[in-house]
Every structure is written in C-alpha cells, then in structure tokens.
Amino acid sequence: MTSLYPIMLNLADQxxxxxxxxxxxxxKIKTLNLLGIIPVVVSPQLNPQINRSQIKWIADTYHYHYVQDLRLLLACTDNRRVNHQIRLDASSKQIVNNVSDQQDSDFFNMATIVQSDLVVTVSTRGHSPARAKHVKQVLERLLQQQKL
Ligand SMILES: C[C@@]1(CC(=O)O)C2=NC(=C\c3[nH]c(c(CCC(=O)O)c3CC(=O)O)Cc3[nH]c(c(CC(=O)O)c3CCC(=O)O)/C=C3\N/C(=C\2)[C@@H](CCC(=O)O)[C@]3(C)CC(=O)O)/[C@H]1CCC(=O)O
Ligand SMILES: NC(=O)c1ccc[n+]([C@@H]2O[C@H](COP(=O)([O-])OP(=O)(O)OC[C@H]3O[C@@H](n4cnc5c(N)ncnc54)[C@H](O)[C@@H]3O)[C@@H](O)[C@H]2O)c1
Structure with missing residues (x-):
C-alpha cells in the first residue's frame, strides 16, 4: 500500500x-485497552493473555449480526477465508483490518506507546512490524530516560 495517512480516530459512542x-x-486488545477501549470479542476460544474483564466476549464463531453495529473491526482469526468474509460483509460505515492480508485492510495498526495524554505511534507502512516493535521499544526507553 502506498497511500497511507495516519490519524487519531474519534470512537466516542462507537x-x-x-x-x-x-x-x-x-x-491488539492490549493496545485497545491501553487507550481505554473495551472491545466486543467474537471467538469460541480466548487466549489466556486476554483479560476477560477488559472485553465483552461473545463465545461463538463469526456471524455478521454480532458485529453489524460496530464501527471498527479487527479480523484476527487464523482462517483467511473468514477474515476476508468479514471485510466483504462490512458496511460502508465500517472500517476493517484483516490481519492476514494487508491488501484486504482499510487500515494498518501501529506500534503504540500510551502515557496518559501522550500517544506515540510507529509504522513501517506494513513493511516490517518487527522493526516497528523495535523502534517503539527504543522510544519507550528514551521517554523514560529523558523524563519526557
Ligand atoms: C505494530 C504492530 C501493532 C499491532 O498490531 O499490535 C503490528 N504488528 C505488531 C507485531 C508483530 N507482527 C508480526 C510480528 C512477528 C514478526 C517477526 O517475528 O518477524 C510481530 C512482533 C511480535 O509479535 O512480537 C508479524 C506480522 N504482522 C503482520 C503480518 C502479515 C503481513 O505482513 O501482512 C505478520 C506476519 C504474519 C505471519 O506470521 O505470516 C502485519 C501487520 N502488523 C502490523 C502491526 C501492521 C503493519 C505495521 C507496520 O506498518 O509496521 C500489519 C500490516 C497489519 C496489522 O496487523 O495492522 C505490532 C507491534 C508490536 C508492539 O507494539 O510491541
Ligand atoms: N497482523 C499481524 O500483526 C499478524 C501477526 C502474526 C500473525 N498474523 C496472522 O494472524 C492470524 C491469527 O494468528 P494467531 O496467532 O492469533 O492465531 P491463533 O491460533 O492464536 O488464534 C486464532 C483465533 O481465531 C479464533 N477463530 C477461528 N475461527 C474463528 C471463527 N470462524 N470465528 C471467530 N473466531 C475464530 C480461534 O478460536 C482463536 O481464538 C494468522 O492467520 C496469521 O497469519 C497476523
């Protein structure tokens, strides 16, 4: 993707x-939670790293009716067909990130540092998530050292 534009999306009441x-x-949920967002999670199973008190869990496989009123969708199953179906089902008001296919995504997630009102994000335009993670860690140390 060449045309990428970073923004802070207003998700009030959405x-x-x-x-x-x-x-x-x-x-992804960890970052959402850092920003005070409690997402709806549709999945028959949950990884133990997910804090159940910080999500609204629907313990089922994907059906569009579970997500039709939601604004931002992160298609994170390990089934490429399901992830693609989520993008196909989405209305024009919904924005979708398909974690298994960059070309099938409306946006990319960014490595994110949250320190109260300060938010620092890093993107490599989808080229190297591991590099984004590394730069984030360097910035975290810098912010701490410089007391910024
Ligand atoms: C920044 C971060 C935010 C977040 O999502 O939290 C993020 N990935 C993170 C971590 C991470 N991702 C991966 C590894 C293992 C890497 C390794 O070991 O080499 C690690 C490191 C780890 O897990 O430790 C693998 C990976 N990632 C993607 C693919 C598929 C592909 O490339 O298409 C594959 C291969 C899948 C496979 O195995 O096939 C795709 C995407 N990942 C993105 C974001 C978007 C572009 C970001 C950008 O522009 O830089 C994009 C395009 C879509 C999206 O997800 O939005 C988060 C930072 C962590 C942090 O903040 O600490
Ligand atoms: N974008 C990224 O940052 C990134 C990084 C690594 C991997 N990936 C891709 O992400 C995908 C998921 O990886 P993972 O390590 O989280 O897999 P995982 O096996 O840990 O988790 C898959 C989850 O999907 C759920 N699931 C499966 N079918 C479902 C359905 N029909 N409806 C709802 N939930 C369903 C499972 O219950 C499970 O909780 C992989 O396909 C991989 O290619 C993306």
Missing part, C-alpha cells in the same frame, strides 16, 4: 470488534 481470540487478537 464500538470496536475483534473477531478471533488468539495471540494476535491478544496483542
């Missing part, structure tokens, strides 16, 4: 859905 409850979902 809910977020995570479909799938595995390792990748756990990482």
């Amino acid at each position: 809910a977020v859905g995570v479909i799938g409850g595995g390792q990748v979902a756990a990482r």
Whole structure:
C-alpha cells in the first residue's frame, strides 16, 4: 500500500470488534485497552493473555449480526477465508483490518506507546512490524530516560 495517512480516530459512542481470540487478537486488545477501549470479542476460544474483564466476549464463531453495529473491526482469526468474509460483509460505515492480508485492510495498526495524554505511534507502512516493535521499544526507553 502506498497511500497511507495516519490519524487519531474519534470512537466516542462507537464500538470496536475483534473477531478471533488468539495471540494476535491478544496483542491488539492490549493496545485497545491501553487507550481505554473495551472491545466486543467474537471467538469460541480466548487466549489466556486476554483479560476477560477488559472485553465483552461473545463465545461463538463469526456471524455478521454480532458485529453489524460496530464501527471498527479487527479480523484476527487464523482462517483467511473468514477474515476476508468479514471485510466483504462490512458496511460502508465500517472500517476493517484483516490481519492476514494487508491488501484486504482499510487500515494498518501501529506500534503504540500510551502515557496518559501522550500517544506515540510507529509504522513501517506494513513493511516490517518487527522493526516497528523495535523502534517503539527504543522510544519507550528514551521517554523514560529523558523524563519526557
Ligand atoms: C505494530 C504492530 C501493532 C499491532 O498490531 O499490535 C503490528 N504488528 C505488531 C507485531 C508483530 N507482527 C508480526 C510480528 C512477528 C514478526 C517477526 O517475528 O518477524 C510481530 C512482533 C511480535 O509479535 O512480537 C508479524 C506480522 N504482522 C503482520 C503480518 C502479515 C503481513 O505482513 O501482512 C505478520 C506476519 C504474519 C505471519 O506470521 O505470516 C502485519 C501487520 N502488523 C502490523 C502491526 C501492521 C503493519 C505495521 C507496520 O506498518 O509496521 C500489519 C500490516 C497489519 C496489522 O496487523 O495492522 C505490532 C507491534 C508490536 C508492539 O507494539 O510491541
Ligand atoms: N497482523 C499481524 O500483526 C499478524 C501477526 C502474526 C500473525 N498474523 C496472522 O494472524 C492470524 C491469527 O494468528 P494467531 O496467532 O492469533 O492465531 P491463533 O491460533 O492464536 O488464534 C486464532 C483465533 O481465531 C479464533 N477463530 C477461528 N475461527 C474463528 C471463527 N470462524 N470465528 C471467530 N473466531 C475464530 C480461534 O478460536 C482463536 O481464538 C494468522 O492467520 C496469521 O497469519 C497476523
């Protein structure tokens, strides 16, 4: 993807859905929670790293009716067909991240540091998530050292 534009999305009164409850979902939920967002999670199983008190869990496989009122959707199952179906089902008001296919996503997630009102994000335009993670860790140390 070449045309990417970073923004802070206003999600007041709009809910977020995570479909799938595995390792990748756990990482995305952690960041949502850091930002004070309690997502709806649709998944028959939950990774133990997911804090159940910080989500609204629907213990079932994906059906569109569970997510039709949600604004932002993170398609995080380990089934590429299901993740793609979530994007196909989405209305024009919904924005979808398909974790198994960059080209099938409306947006990418960013490595995110949250320190009260300060939010620092890192993106590699989808090229190297591991690099984004590394730069985030360096920035975390810098913020701490410099007391910024
Ligand atoms: C930044 C972060 C935010 C977050 O999602 O939390 C994030 N990935 C993170 C971590 C991470 N992801 C992966 C590893 C193992 C890497 C390794 O070991 O090499 C690790 C490291 C770890 O887990 O430790 C593997 C991976 N990631 C993607 C694919 C598929 C693909 O490339 O298409 C695969 C291969 C899957 C496979 O195995 O096939 C795709 C995406 N990952 C993105 C974001 C988006 C682009 C970000 C950007 O522009 O830089 C994008 C495009 C879509 C999206 O998900 O939005 C988070 C930072 C962690 C932090 O903050 O600490
Ligand atoms: N974008 C990223 O950051 C990134 C990073 C690594 C891997 N991936 C991709 O993410 C996918 C998921 O990886 P993972 O490690 O989280 O897998 P995982 O096996 O840990 O978790 C998969 C989850 O999906 C759920 N699930 C399966 N079918 C479902 C359905 N029909 N409806 C609802 N939930 C369903 C399972 O119950 C489980 O909770 C992989 O396919 C991988 O290619 C993406």
